[in-house]
Amino acid sequence: DTGVSQDPRHKITKRGQNVTFRCDPISEHNRLYWYRQTLGQGPEFLTYFQNEAQLEKSRLLSDRFSAERPKGSFSTLEIQRTEQGDSAMYLCASSSGWGGNQPQHFGDGTRLSIL
Amino acid sequence: QQQVKQSPQSLIVQKGGIPIINCAYENTAFDYFPWYQQFPGKGPALLIAIRPDVSEKKEGRFTISFNKSAKQFSLHIMDSQPGDSATYFCAASIMSTGNQFYFGTGTSLTVIP
Numbered sequence: 001d002t003g004v005s006q007d008p009r010h011k012i013t014k015r016g017q018n019v020t021f022r023c024d025p026i027s028e029h030n031r032l033y034w035y036r037q038t039l040g041q042g043p044e045f046l047t048y049f050q051n052e053a054q055l056e057k058s059r060l061l062s063d064r065f066s067a068e069r070p071k072g073s074f075s076t077l078e079i080q081r082t083e084q085g086d087s088a089m090y091l092c093a094s095s096s097g098w099g100g101n102q103p104q105h106f107g108d109g110t111r112l113s114i115l
Numbered sequence: 116q117q118q119v120k121q122s123p124q125s126l127i128v129q130k131g132g133i134p135i136i137n138c139a140y141e142n143t144a145f146d147y148f149p150w151y152q153q154f155p156g157k158g159p160a161l162l163i164a165i166r167p168d169v170s171e172k173k174e175g176r177f178t179i180s181f182n183k184s185a186k187q188f189s190l191h192i193m194d195s196q197p198g199d200s201a202t203y204f205c206a207a208s209i210m211s212t213g214n215q216f217y218f219g220t221g222t223s224l225t226v227i228p
Contacts, residue, residue: 040221104161
């Protein structure tokens with residue numbers, strides 16, 4: 001179990017640029033979640049996948065955000081035309097999606113800073 | 116609208132003390148209540164979780180107390196240690212509908228040696 005891996009750990013970009021983050025879940029997990037966490041707050045749900053299907057999207061996920069999970073393995077989160085308000089920690093989590101107890105295992109996140 | 120309300124925002128205890136963190140929810144459809152611990156620069160790590168069919172669960176020094184009628188649950192940390200200093204988040208989810216977590220706003224715990 002190598003855990004959930006996220007890349008990059010830090011991203012600094014200018015306002016208006018596009019950014020893409022990658023998440024590699026725990027290999028046998030079929031559910032993958034994206035959350036956003038701002039300073040002093042708990043993580044907020046953005047979207048989740050069951051295998052390759054994106055099943056739910058939060059209202060927080062504006063049309064500048066897009067997520068994919070091709071082949072049900074790794075996932076990418078892209079933000080187009082970044083804005084100052086996009087500065088946050090973007091967390092990925094995965095779970096097995098089966099059985100009564102479905103803990104989500106989080107990666108260490110990608111910290112995005114918009115200049 | 117905050118689905119899960121957490122208090123206190125911060126907590127300072129002496130080593131060996133028993134910090135208690137409280138959470139409350141409104142949605143009676145929630146059926147899974149985990150607690151996560153987060154250190155600076157790291158992602159949240161699962162500590163312990165409970166289902167609403169039990170009133171208490173213990174794992175090591177961590178205990179969750181659950182009051183279904185009051186829609187409240189709390190985390191107790193027995194014999195707290197300086198290494199427990201971190202931010203703690205409660206969460207709630209509905210397991211049958213994707214299990215997205217609704218997190219509380221967090222409690223910053225400091226354990227003084």
